[in-house]
Amino acid sequence: MEFSDADLTEVVRSVWDSMLGLNLIPAGDPYEPDEGQRCLTGCVQITGSWEGAVMIDLPEPLARDSAAAMFGCEPDDLSDEEVLDALGEVANMVGGNVKGMIEGECKLSLPTVAEGADFRIAVPGSGVHTVLVFDCEGKPFRVKLLVRQDRDSHASAA
């Protein structure tokens, strides 16, 4: 199964635009967090007729700004827990809309969020399908779509 970059870009941009009121610009350059930079990763997994995961990697200041847009408050007014909650919900929305592009029965996991510096998250048995980089008010972040490589996938894009 193939997801087009254009469809995935539209999903991510619509989440940021409709739910956060923030405009995203697709960025051409790869994004890697700086060494020692505090980051958050939100992840949801899809299982069923197609299997994979959506991961969203944001630097902590951008995660906090995005969460503030969701809560309708100032970034500094948010607790760390609220920032995690907001990123989990963003990952849930992106993952749900990716799942919506799949024909066949699938399940969406509850979101998980990791935070820290210089960490790596792996979904064993999966490989990178797509990496999209966006610019949000001058701050880059990336969205990764992973696909399970150790099983056949019979679904096709709706």
Next chain:
Amino acid sequence: MKILVVDDSRAMRMIVKRNVSQIEPDAEFLEAENGAQALELIANEQPVLVLCDWNMPEMNGIEFLKVLRAQGSDVPFGFVTSETQPAMREAAIAAGAQAFLAKPFTGEAFQELLNGVV
């Protein structure tokens, strides 16, 4: 107008409440993080509307709706969910939901949701 908002994400509950308040400024809110909490609230309060997520820990939205209807409640019920597949919408309506709104949504779409359940 007392509205029960059920979602495990506090951020999402905030967004739902904000959208409702823009349309119904006098709305009062009850909040629950999952279906089990929501059932307890409904037993003690009388919301005129339930707006509910689908994927939640402990008791998800469709399980909650089925229990609610089995208890005889006919409170209007709308899903606000990231589940966008048509089969999920059909399952929601079959279980007794009056409306189904996929996230992300626009203010206009949220207005349509409320029109469909109030």
